[in-house]
Amino acid sequence: xxxxxxLAYLVAAVCFILGLKQLSSPKSARNxxxxxxxxxxxxxxxTVPQRHFTTAGVIIIAIGVVVGGAAGSFGARMVxxxxxxxxxxxxxxxxGGAAALVAVAELLTFGQHPTxxxxxxxxxxxxxxxISFAGSxxxxxxxxxxxxxxxxxxxxxxxxxxILAAAIFGFVIAVLAVASIPFSFISLMVLALVLGIAFVLxxxxxxxPVVISLLNAFTGLAVAASGFTLNNFALIVAGTLxxxxxxxxxxLMSDAMGRxxxxxxxxxxxxxxxxxxxxxxxxxxxxxxxxxxDIGTLLAYSQRVIIVPxxxxxxxxxQHAARELADVLEKRGVEVMYAIHPVAxxxxxxxxxxxAEANVPYExxxxxxxxxxxxxxxxxxxIVGANDVVNPSARNAPGSPIYGMPILxxxxxxxxxxxxRSMRPGFAGIDNDLMYDPKTLMFFGDAKDSLTKLVAAVxxx
Amino acid sequence: MSxxxxxxxxxxxxxxxxxxxxxxxxxxxxxxxxxxxxxxxHGIILxxxxxxxAGASSPVNIVLGLVxxxxxxxxxxxxxxxxxxxxxxxxxxxxxxxxxxTKESTPTK
Numbered sequence: 139x140x141x142x143x144x145l146a147y148l149v150a151a152v153c154f155i156l157g158l159k160q161l162s163s164p165k166s167a168r169n170x171x172x173x174x175x176x177x178x179x180x181x182x183x184x185t186v187p188q189r190h191f192t193t194a195g196v197i198i199i200a201i202g203v204v205v206g207g208a209a210g211s212f213g214a215r216m217v218x219x220x221x222x223x224x225x226x227x228x229x230x231x232x233x234g235g236a237a238a239l240v241a242v243a244e245l246l247t248f249g250q251h252p253t254x255x256x257x258x259x260x261x262x263x264x265x266x267x268x269i270s271f272a273g274s275x276x277x278x279x280x281x282x283x284x285x286x287x288x289x290x291x292x293x294x295x296x297x298x299x300x301i302l303a304a305a306i307f308g309f310v311i312a313v314l315a316v317a318s319i320p321f322s323f324i325s326l327m328v329l330a331l332v333l334g335i336a337f338v339l340x341x342x343x344x345x346x347p348v349v350i351s352l353l354n355a356f357t358g359l360a361v362a363a364s365g366f367t368l369n370n371f372a373l374i375v376a377g378t379l380x381x382x383x384x385x386x387x388x389x390l391m392s393d394a395m396g397r398x399x400x401x402x403x404x405x406x407x408x409x410x411x412x413x414x415x416x417x418x419x420x421x422x423x424x425x426x427x428x429x430x431x432d433i434g435t436l437l438a439y440s441q442r443v444i445i446v447p448x449x450x451x452x453x454x455x456x457q458h459a460a461r462e463l464a465d466v467l468e469k470r471g472v473e474v475m476y477a478i479h480p481v482a483x484x485x486x487x488x489x490x491x492x493x494a495e496a497n498v499p500y501e502x503x504x505x506x507x508x509x510x511x512x513x514x515x516x517x518x519x520x521i522v523g524a525n526d527v528v529n530p531s532a533r534n535a536p537g538s539p540i541y542g543m544p545i546l547x548x549x550x551x552x553x554x555x556x557x558x559r560s561m562r563p564g565f566a567g568i569d570n571d572l573m574y575d576p577k578t579l580m581f582f583g584d585a586k587d588s589l590t591k592l593v594a595a596v597x598x599x
Numbered sequence: 600m601s602x603x604x605x606x607x608x609x610x611x612x613x614x615x616x617x618x619x620x621x622x623x624x625x626x627x628x629x630x631x632x633x634x635x636x637x638x639x640x641h642g643i644i645l646x647x648x649x650x651x652x653a654g655a656s657s658p659v660n661i662v663l664g665l666v667x668x669x670x671x672x673x674x675x676x677x678x679x680x681x682x683x684x685x686x687x688x689x690x691x692x693x694x695x696x697x698x699x700x701t702k703e704s705t706p707t708k
Contacts, residue, residue, distance in 0.1 A: 154640055155617055161636050162625040168686035171636050175679045178643065185646045189653035198665040199652050206672025214680035225681055226635050233674035236644045239667040243651040243660055255604055354638050361644045366607055368647055374607055375614050376643040382618025383637055387630060486630035494688035505627055
């Protein structure tokens with residue numbers, strides 16, 4: 139029986155690996171997700187027959203599965219595509235919480251004297267799982283705008299966080315050495331929860347995707363640690379896979395922003411902002427703004443238009459209007475493509491998901507490296523709700539917080555149309571020189587309304 | 600070090616390399632679905648939650664088991680469903696490409 143179970147876990151592990159592999163290509167990605175889900179079902183099915191269930195056990199599992207299943211599928215089906223990042227944060231957080239609770243429960247059954255090889259991974263799982271839970275909840279609150287997305291800082295913050303980390307470390311040592319301190323797990327959990335909150339508070343909303351990815355990797359490691367506690371092969375392999383791939387993904391994301399992970403996590407943003415306020419304060423520069431008719435005519439008689447979509451397009455739910463504009467332009471023989479910055483939207487790949495939802499042909503979506511040389515041959519760069527990803531100060535203002543971030547070369551296009559709600563700076567809080575470029579025409583208003591007006595203007599031109 | 604622990608450690612280390620290797624060639628456009636997909640996979644903690652809930656008899660264990668199973672199920676179900684929703688959109692394109700192409704071939708100037 140035990141051999142069968144182990145074999146089933148092996149099959150599940152293979153499913154997870156194949157699933158991850160297939161998730162790496164757009165054609166097979168959906169299939170990959172399904173293979174992983176099949177692996178999950180196999181692992182769960184193999185777990186049930188080996189346990190002796192108490193009546194209470196059966197009841198709480200039934201209730202938990204029904205409630206959790208309903209909450210999970212309801213949340214996943216109802217969430218708007220623009221709110222995906224916070225939903226991922228939420229699902230990640232509950233996973234971390236579950237890992238911590240499993241470790242607590244397992245430690246309790248060992249009573250006063252767990253062996254070192256049980257106590258160590260359990261304590262690790264409790265700490266990391268709790269940090270992931272609390273941190274994910276803060277990330278969720280920031281992205282859902284339940285709280286401010288700007289970094290929350292106070293004097294001595296790093297010191298406080300350092301003391302928290304030291305206290306946790308001390309507790310871990312105490313638990314491992316003595317093991318019978320009353321409420322020690324609970325104290326450890328509380329400290330880790332506080333650290334999780336304190337760790338994410340000073341990080342700005344724009345950096346949340348990187349944080350969520352990191353916490354995703356944390357949860358994976360917590361799950362793997364729980365696997366060591368329970369001697370469960372499936373938990374160890376699946377948790378470690380997520381921990382490793384999540385860490386790599388986190389690095390890829392911060393690379394895309396042109397920053398190191400340390401820079402993202404430890405609040406360099408907050409400190410440099412003061413310096414840039416002075417640089418950015420060049421008031422009184424003039425901007426040109428155009429009417430829908432001007433811009434519609436400009437677009438209609440262009441050879442080649444590159445659309446640069448940003449988060450503003452996503453919040454206005456304007457992806458369908460953008461496609462409509464692209465369609466009418468293509469009918470007139472204009473070549474249209476979309477330039478996708480790696481961090482456009484709120485997460486790498488987020489913008490592709492949104493545009494795919496609007497049935498934009500896959501071939502028209504160009505990644506940054508592919509499209510950057512095309513801008514100089516483009517008649518119009520149409521910027522819709524993007525800002526920081528086309529800000530030239532990333533290239534030429536060493537004092538700027540986004541200096542060094544790779545950007546789209548929208549400034550090299552012959553004309554630039556900048557669609558924006560207002561002159562307000564973008565998510566990073568920095569003024570954008572591109573708005574003052576003589577080649578730039580501003581077009582103010584809600585992205586969806588503006589695009590609809592442009593569609594009408596192009597049709598009339 | 601016991602044999603079992605040694606085996607577990609082997610799986611752990613090998614899984615690290617597999618995890619890194621298997622996603623190293625992911626295009627940027629798939630980063631969000633990939634994050635969401637890996638997020639669903641760590642919902643495997645549901646296996647652990649069921650293990651601790653199964654034998655629960657004391658009030659403390661019942662509460663811990665109930666909460667752990669609920670949270671873990673939310674992770675698994677929500678994770679896979681939301682990933683599928685994202686990827687569904689990537690798939691929709693191919694089938695819609697055909698009518699769009701024929702439409703373009705008619706002269707419109």
